[in-house]
Amino acid sequence: MSKHFEIDNGFVDEQNSRLRPSLDTDYDYLAEKLRRRNINIEDVTSKAQAFTVAVPSWGVGTGGTRFARFAGPGEPRDVYEKLEDCATIHKLVRSTPAVSLHIPWDRPKDAAELRRFARESGLYFDAMNSNTFQDQPGQDLSYKFGSLTHPDPAVRRQAVDHNIECIEIGQVLGSKALTVWIADGGNFPGQVHPRRALERYLESLHLICEAAPQDWRVFLEHKLYEPAFYSTVINDWGTSYYCARELGPKAFCLVDLGHHAPNVNIEMIVARLIQFGKLAGFHFNDSKYGDDDLDAGSIKPFQLFLVFNELVDAELCALSQFNPVYMLDQSHNLTDPVESLMMSAIEVNRAFIQAHLVDRQALTEAQEKCDPLMALSILKQAFVTDVSPILARARELSGGAIDPVAAYRASNYRKHKAEERPARAKSFAGIV
Ligand code: LRH
Ligand code: MN
Numbered sequence: 001m002s003k004h005f006e007i008d009n010g011f012v013d014e015q016n017s018r019l020r021p022s023l024d025t026d027y028d029y030l031a032e033k034l035r036r037r038n039i040n041i042e043d044v045t046s047k048a049q050a051f052t053v054a055v056p057s058w059g060v061g062t063g064g065t066r067f068a069r070f071a072g073p074g075e076p077r078d079v080y081e082k083l084e085d086c087a088t089i090h091k092l093v094r095s096t097p098a099v100s101l102h103i104p105w106d107r108p109k110d111a112a113e114l115r116r117f118a119r120e121s122g123l124y125f126d127a128m129n130s131n132t133f134q135d136q137p138g139q140d141l142s143y144k145f146g147s148l149t150h151p152d153p154a155v156r157r158q159a160v161d162h163n164i165e166c167i168e169i170g171q172v173l174g175s176k177a178l179t180v181w182i183a184d185g186g187n188f189p190g191q192v193h194p195r196r197a198l199e200r201y202l203e204s205l206h207l208i209c210e211a212a213p214q215d216w217r218v219f220l221e222h223k224l225y226e227p228a229f230y231s232t233v234i235n236d237w238g239t240s241y242y243c244a245r246e247l248g249p250k251a252f253c254l255v256d257l258g259h260h261a262p263n264v265n266i267e268m269i270v271a272r273l274i275q276f277g278k279l280a281g282f283h284f285n286d287s288k289y290g291d292d293d294l295d296a297g298s299i300k301p302f303q304l305f306l307v308f309n310e311l312v313d314a315e316l317c318a319l320s321q322f323n324p325v326y327m328l329d330q331s332h333n334l335t336d337p338v339e340s341l342m343m344s345a346i347e348v349n350r351a352f353i354q355a356h357l358v359d360r361q362a363l364t365e366a367q368e369k370c371d372p373l374m375a376l377s378i379l380k381q382a383f384v385t386d387v388s389p390i391l392a393r394a395r396e397l398s399g400g401a402i403d404p405v406a407a408y409r410a411s412n413y414r415k416h417k418a419e420e421r422p423a424r425a426k427s428f429a430g431i432v
Helices: 009-035 041-050 079-093 111-120 153-173 194-211 237-247 266-275 301-316 337-355 360-368 372-383 388-397 404-411 413-420
Strands: 098-100 177-180 217-221 251-256 279-284 325-328
Touching (some): 009 041, 079 111, 079 337, 079 404, 153 177, 194 217, 237 266, 251 266, 301 337, 325 337, 337 388, 404 413
Parallel strands (some): 217 251
């Protein structure tokens, strides 16, 4: 492979040297503030250093909508170039060592070779994602009217086989989980028989769970609507939870923050799935209306904090079956995907650290004494604490950039990639 431009550690150090004095001041000021709350800033900083969130391979290319996709310069053209961009994100923010692949978009010619390349780039693979919501060139049977729940058993078999292929590729890559999101549903009343469709879903997922190795997990991803606009087979957390229970110990429920009706209390769903021992983890993003796949923490940062408040509460209670995976699932239609993914990884880490600043003893007292105002203000005190110095120090201590976006822009990484990766002739509308 010809020489590819990379941001080197020396450049990051030089960038940091200019920012370190003001970070020291801000960090010491915050340290004093937290000391008065009996919080040791070093402990919290090491939590921020240990925090990780996986990056979606499909997120480093420019996203689009059904109306248009405005391809950016230096788009990654294959899974290797996608991993190059993922490695650059991790080099600067130091909290995204894992990448979640989507098959067939990222089907490797040589999975072992891809694993080696990833390891050499400081990366490993998180959950695999199957795709039975598009027809591939040369595919025998169409998924137009569904996949794992399609009335035709041959189509269901084809979809099950695809998921099993994703597991087999994942095993070579070192992944330990498969995320199954299906678009199955209908656009018209009467089009899909809800009970038969769900029975077929369970029949298909049983075959997929059986094919998954003992130490693997299968993540069921629910979604209210789109692309089906009247009924969706796995439309909400209740249906997903029922299925995960029916499917047994390998099956868990994955929460994509954009997959709910407006104003749904997602942190309550998280608390329930934690209590029921079936929380798989998350696809973090943000939205104002539908499944907008906007940058995490960009629209409803308080909701993201409240979700992590439930997660940290469970973590501190050392609940069994509590091992959630954190992934971003976003579509970057207008921004440089590397910048958006870096910012989003930081915002998810921010919510996690803010949730660790909650005075849980005082909160429990306020809850048990029915003192709602005190309970809210205890949460708000943590949420309004600017933990940016902790996040920046954690990145710096882990060899990353104090200001990742500034370092990235100063490196001209995108300009270099535009020279290395001549644009594809025609760019298509659609999310990726
Ligand atoms: C569906 C979804 C799913 C992915 C796709 C790219 O909306 O969230 O997780 O497979 O986006
Ligand atoms: Mn998702």
